Amino acid sequence: MPEDAIRLSVNGETREIHAPPHRLLLDALREDLGLTGSKRGCDDSSCGACAILADGVPILSCAALAVSCQDCEITTVEGLAGTESGPDSLDPAQQGFVECAGAQCGFCTPGFLVSTVALLRRNPNPSLDEIREALSSNLCRCTGYMQIYESVQYAAQKYLTRAPQQPIPRIEAADD
């Protein structure tokens, strides 16, 4: 292998890129592989917009070196669709963000989706507090988070039942 070849397994495909060893995984995905779904919102690993799954674990691709990720299976937001029920279908998490207005400008959405998918695989029926905890590395500037929680609950219900969607009860405080 030439000095600068980096072999990455992304969304089920093995891809080889030629980049210097200091290439961040985020830049490798965006610049070298054209997977621009993962976003850069900050420069100090504090916003979550670049989150991807590494062997199913959500991590910040801006705080990982591409060369160090050659041993793991990477899933980006582009790879979430089609895993559940067919190649072109959106994952229930993605459907949730569509149906429940969880995405406004959409820039933070890929990171939220990655955190959501990881949460629901680990905990298919999370409480509101568990959702808030699992998403607490992801910053959203548009939604004020409430419709994101609804999106996650929609997805959870869909994951659980794999059945036609029932209306989601609105999130209400205990005393509503």
Added chain:
Amino acid sequence: MTDAHATPPAPSVIGNPAVILDARAKVAGRGSYTDDLSVPGMLIGRILHSPHAHARILSIDASRALALPGVAAVASGSDAPVPYGILPIGHDECVFAVDKARYIGDNVAAVAASSAEIAERALDLLRVEYEPLPAWFDPEQSMCAESHWIHQDRPRNIEKEYHHVFGDPEAGFGRADFLASERYFAGEVNHAAMEPHATLAIWDPDERLIVYSSTQVPYYLHRTLSEVCDMPMSRIRVIKPLVGSGFGGKSEVNPLEVAAAVLARKAKKPVKIVYTREEVFYAHRGRPRTIVDLKAGITREGKLSAVVARVVQDGGAYCGFGPVTVLYSGALLGAIYDIPNVRFDGYRVLTNKPACGAMRGHGTVNVRFAFEAMLDRLACDANLDPADVRRRNLLRAPCTTPNGLRVTSYGLPECIERVVEQSGWSQKRGKLPLGRGIGIACSHYVSGAANPIVRSKLPHTTVNLRIARDGAVTLYSGAADIGQGSDTMQIQIVAEVLGIRPARIKLVAADTELTPMDLGSYSSRVTFMVGNACLDAARKARSRIVEAAAARLNCPATALKAANEVISSERDANTCLSFAEAAALAIGSDEALVTQGVYAPPAEARGGDFKGAGVGPSPSYSYSTQTAEVTVDLETGHVRVDRIVAAHDCGKALNPPAVEGQIIGSVYMGFGQAMQEEMIWCDGRLMNPSLLEYRLPTTLENPHIKSIIVESLDPEGPFGAKEAGEGSLAATIPAIANAIYDAVGVRINSIPFSAEKVLAAIREKERRVPGAAPDGAK
């Protein structure tokens, strides 16, 4: 009646939830934002910023940078010496400082190179000789400066000052039974849109410029590029891809947009510049540090008798939207309550810091905080329920306020009632245990400015609607969707009027070569103004289609309705034509049916004629009332905001989930400013230019937010709609302040309400009233 498009549509598009247009692309990671674009041969641009807060630039030596392999162009002040600015009265900035740099982070030069690495290395090779000058950081000192003014034509560093008097404030105070006079302070905040600004400028071989940019104002960018690059607008094309929100931070031309264009022209190649998060804070244009000296009086019955406000805004080094910001802070004292006597003295002051500008709730937020906090205090002094005091000062709409603001619809009373009911206000206020409290506050905002930035009698927006022979509908609109869902709103309106499914309509948006002029996404103008233009265009098309159908069906046009993709008789559903059939008849031998819709605010909405009267008037105003419930830790001073109930009068919710998203998002942003966001300065140096240290709320401390839509049906809004995206922000901050008082009996007059400030106030109260505290509010 066969039609490929025909499936049963929803009975009504307006008022029913609509998924935003590009939601599926966004969740699939396929949405294209400016930084996602790349073109062959693209260079990367980087900007050199001033390390000095105020310094004359003596020389710039680019020779070493240009010698670096991979560097294609270096640009500095002499490459683009034409000053620009968003306001005609404020063309005071050049893309690269020409004579002097005016803040740490000011733009001095830029490099385009084949990679970001090389561009950054080239920046280190640029040699700039500076002569540091005395700098001004504190607005109250700056406005007394005798020399070293930041702009020579702005004596004592005052960008603008305004002095307005309506009624007789002194006489009003004479009638007051309770008076309060306080100084309030608000820290500086930044929009912190998740997408850092990005621009891709492409220099075409035939000497044309194509600019993709994360902008809220494609039209102003188009104009400014034309002026600065000295090129006719016809040779420049501005395209807005998806924008990762703006909140006002992208509502002026930002330096990178001009820098990319200048570099692209110089290098004759495409150049992309993406701001680092730190550069976003230097480009800034956020909400200024504000000092509000406020005096207000109420009668024993709780009626406001007079208000006097002196507002000083720490505007930073350039004009930007500054005069508008300070005018809004005065103008929007009115149009929410009935206040007969008002005096306003506003100062926009220049300092050697990044320029402030428009941010969600432009101009009104910090003064609204002061006013609503003071009203709470006066209510308590008068032993009245603060919600009741607000009820006793309502306007009687329709009306015109003393400062010339025309109120056409007024859902504030219902907002108050709904929030009082839903929050359990009456059971909670003054009755929660020590450390827990509830507070109430109101706010309002414009649905677009009635007067454009560049004064003219032209429409504020124009849309074109084209219906093809097969019934396909295309809407051409210059409006800039920045994530709020305005593209979806436009399609909803056209679909509703034409009685067709939204899926039949294609929107071509925000491309200056294809779409007609719209002023942009700022001052919450798009739903009202572009919505009305869409309504106009769609109605014109509808009447032509219905007339054509009437001729064919041998019935009067007035007897026909357009719904469910069908033009049919009101009486006999079998007398009908499909939409496409009727459209084809209306097109006749033309290529397509084309209509144009426009909107300009009516003359009577445009305000008075005193100096500064142009800012504040709007065709209509939104209203909001909120309660906040807090838990205060008496030993740490930490305030947890448990729950906010927010009712917002948006006139009519065209797309309810989108409206709720705007209300909740506004409350969230108000919460952030109230509790934890602040740009921290040390001698002109921003100490926290990052998302690690500039603390946007996370899911964990963000309160539970309940939104309530109130629909007052504005007579001039499209289907009664008015703004939803900004008005709720301003009520959140004072609602929290007032809740803190209810919880622990202290009034915090300074935003943000950090734990440290709250604890100091609790201690101070204990010191003043030993043993009695901290339960004064109970």
Added chain:
Amino acid sequence: MIAAPFRVARPRSIEGAVRLLSDHGPQAMLIAGGTDLLPNLQMRLFSPGLLVDLKSVRQLSGVEYSREGGLRVGSTTTLSRLLEFPAIHSEFPVLAAAVRVVAGPLQRNMGTLGGNLCLETRCRWYNQSHFWRTALGGCLKKDGNICHVAPGGKFCWAAWSGDAAPALLALDAEIEIVGARGARRIPLREFYKNDGMDRIALARDEILTAIHVPPRMAGWTGTYRKLRVRDSIDYPLAGVAVALQLDAHGICRDARAALSAVNPAPRLVPEANESLAGERFSIELVERIAHAAIRTAKPLTTSASTPEYRREMVKLFTRRALEDAWRESPNSVQ
């Protein structure tokens, strides 16, 4: 913001990693989770020629616990993995409490326990971009000779800002270090030098390989309290860890308390042990320890919060942590 170019080595063994460090001398740096180092590299706080990636060394990751051997955590075990280990919660609650509040979940999925113990010290004049620091003219810690926190001083006050270290100090943890001259095991408290510029006693060719908590610490009650503005993502502005061993009558047999983010090192509160041993819970006792904690805390204006407030919170959090630890103990008799 782009890091200066560097090469990356991915050794498969500890010996291989040590050899790389020895061969490349001062130009080599270790990387584990990357959440602290990579942003710092992009800010050009360091410009190593070589990064030695410890994540490729499998034997450095893993958690073991037994009654006899105590707890052993491989240094590159991520904080999330550590939290999945049941004994952390049942036997070492102070550690669980501290690790749970490190940054946010995405950072904890990457950050390692060893990395958290080796964090760079933090200061608002230091953790800034290359441009920012150049405009400032640098500081004592990097590219300058003035301390902006304590002007005139020659000591760097950058604050130790980790959460796991105080908890592990309270658990009397030891660490395993492997270097070119062999392996050594030292108490964690000897690892920290209380100097903002030179924070840890780790030679250029050494690697922190594992963290041990002795078996006698199992079952100690304890908790960690963290001062921060946000409930996620933030580094601590102050942190207090407390661990107690109570007998069946609620009498304290042994106790330890440690602080973070208020000195250039995480610090044990020296008086905690002797003052608490043999005592029952009392307000006066707790107040005494809280005062001792304040004497240990020497925060300066290295972060957005003032030193006065942080000192006061150290006192309050010490009191609250002791109260909580006493209350939550199965043997608690208050």
